[in-house]
Amino acid sequence: MQEHEMKTTFSRELLAWYRRGNRDLPWRRSQDPYYIWVSEIMLQQTRVDTVIPYFNRFVERFPTVRDLAEAPEADVLKHWEGLGYYSRARNLQAAAQEVAERYGGKIPDDIEAVRGLKGVGPYTSGAILSIAFGRPEPAVDGNVMRVLSRYFCIDDDIARPATRPKMESLARELIPEGAAGDFNQALMELGAMVCTPRSPQCLICPVTEHCAGRLAGREEELPVKTKAKPPKPQHRLAVLAERADGRVLVRQRPSRGLLARLWELPHVEAPSESIWGSAEQGPRWLAETLALEGVSVSPARHACDAEHVFSHLHWYVRVWGADGAMFDPELAPDVSAALGPAGAAALREAAATYAAAAELAAAAGSAAVRPRAAAEEAGMAAAPARDAAEPVPAHGDAAASGVSAARASTPAGEDALPDGYRWIDGAEFERLAWPNVFRKILADHFAGRG
DNA sequence: AAAACGTGGTT
DNA sequence: TAACCAAGTTT
Known part of the structure; x- marks a missing residue:
């Protein structure tokens, strides 16, 4: 069979299969480009x-581009809570604001304009253009690469970025005249329902006859994909301070x-697993490190443990209970102001280095763990780098500028807290957006209290 | 190119 | 059960 015939046969049979019957999904009931857009962002990974329940709630609350553009960010994040990859939500709203301002609230029927929106990459632009506007653009996701790898018996590693353009070229050639949207969805539907990652259902596959991968007996070993690195373990100490x-x-x-802009319990990364697990050194490290932010707490009792796996991190969280907490600017001299965000990064580095010494000291039965000393050492050596990615003391915009106005002007006490900190009750807990790990811990806490 | 970026379902 | 993986994008 000629290559060209193989391709046209594949496209014709796949499209016919899709049109014979596909899934009834909420976003397929509308032709509104905004709904297609929202669904495609939610469907990333x-x-x-x-996605279905999130999509329904989201478009009910934000029915148009303008509703989304004008909404409070906290409201958008709350509707994304639990869905993960939260930058998608913030990028989507930023893009909605751009569409409202630059394109009069209408998603542009223009590949360059759509591709330029935040959060819209090569896959999503192709999906929006083909599904909402009928443009003959490919939409290559993981499903499509798997299907094409098998059908055309392609050995390229689909984990390599360089493979994507090749797949896009092939997918583009396959698009039947006037049926880009349905064909792209058919490709993904086949990958999701039939040509699954493991145990592909070749017996019911509409394109099994000329599938080169199957004919070569290689349907189980394709696509070639290098394995991802396992998540890096991190031991974290959190405080559940109750007033x-x-x-x-x-x-x-x-x-x-x-987890940008989400809420959490105050917590720090432990410099080592053994300090994390020590009933003496764990709470001490927690208290002294939080003191650098001006938060004075006394972790008194082990409340609970939690484990959470991200794509790239594996968190082991030990939660310590405490009675009350104070904001004490004296406790946190100007360490954080002087160090700034750069210092925060340096502090972490110093803490890691310090951990080795702390381990030895602990083994020798002497010397306490002292983050303050690590911070001051770090401060001496810290270069004025711009941003600290992960917080120790960097919280909110004031902290990002290196000096906290609240920290400088607010008197010590229970009502005054560093920027970004808040005392909440069960009702406020429900209104804020939380990452899963802390949502579970706090849900248990507020439920347990009745 | 490679790492960051969440969560839940499947085998 | 521990991987593996999902309608990817950004840096």
């Missing part, structure tokens, strides 16, 4: 079944990086 009135001390994460 996320299963259809997970007499039942409110709990929480804080908002920085604007960038992991």
Whole structure:
């Protein structure tokens, strides 16, 4: 069979299969480009079944581009809570604002303009253009690369970025005249329902007859894909500080990086697993490190442990209970102001180095763990780098500038807290957006208190 | 090119 | 059970 015939046969049979019957999905009931767009962003690295309820809630609350553009960011994040990859939500809203301002609230029928929107890459632009506007653009995702690898028996490693352009060229050639949207969805539908990663259902596959991978007996070993690195373990110490009135001390994460702008319990990374696990050194490290941010707490009792796996990190979280907490600028001299975000990064580095010494000291039964000393050493050596990706003391915009106005002007006490910190009750807990790991811990806490 | 970036389902 | 993986994008 000629190559050209192989391709046209594949496209014709796959499209016919899709049109004979496909899944009834919420975003397939509309032709509104905005709905297509929202669904495609949610579907990035996320299963259809997970997305459906989020999509329905989201478009009910934000029915148009303008509704999304004008909404408070916290509201958008709350509707994304639990879906993961939260930069998608913030990029989507930023892009909605751009569409509202530059394109009069209408998603442009223009590949360059769509591709230029935040959060829209080669896959998503192709999906929007083909599904919403019928443009003959490829939409190559993991499903498509798997299907094409098998059908055309392609050995290229689909984990390599260089493979994508090749797949896009091939996918572009396959698009049947006037049927780009359906064909692209057919390719993905086949990958999701039939040509699955493991145990592909070749017996019910509409294009099994000329599938080169199957004919070569290689359907199980294709596509070639290098394995991802396992998540890096991190040991973290959190404090569950509770006031007499039942409110709990929480804080908002920085604007960038992991779980940006979500809420969490105050916590720090332990410099070593053994310090993390030590009933003496763990709470001490926690208290002294939080003191660098001006938060004075006394972790008194082991509350619970939690484990959470991200794509690239494996968190082991030990939660310590405490009674109340104070903001004490004297406790946190100007260490954080003087160090700034760069110092925060340096502090982490110093802490890691310091850990080795601390381990030896602990083994020798002497010397306490002292983050303050590590911080001051770091401060001496710290170069004025611009941003600290992950917080130790870098919280909120004031902290990002290196000096906290609140820290400088607010008197010490229970009502005054560093930027980004807040005392919340069960009702406020429900209104804020949390990453899963802390949502579970706090849900248990507030449920347990009745 | 490679790492960062979440969560839940499947085998 | 521990990998593996999902309608990827950004840096």
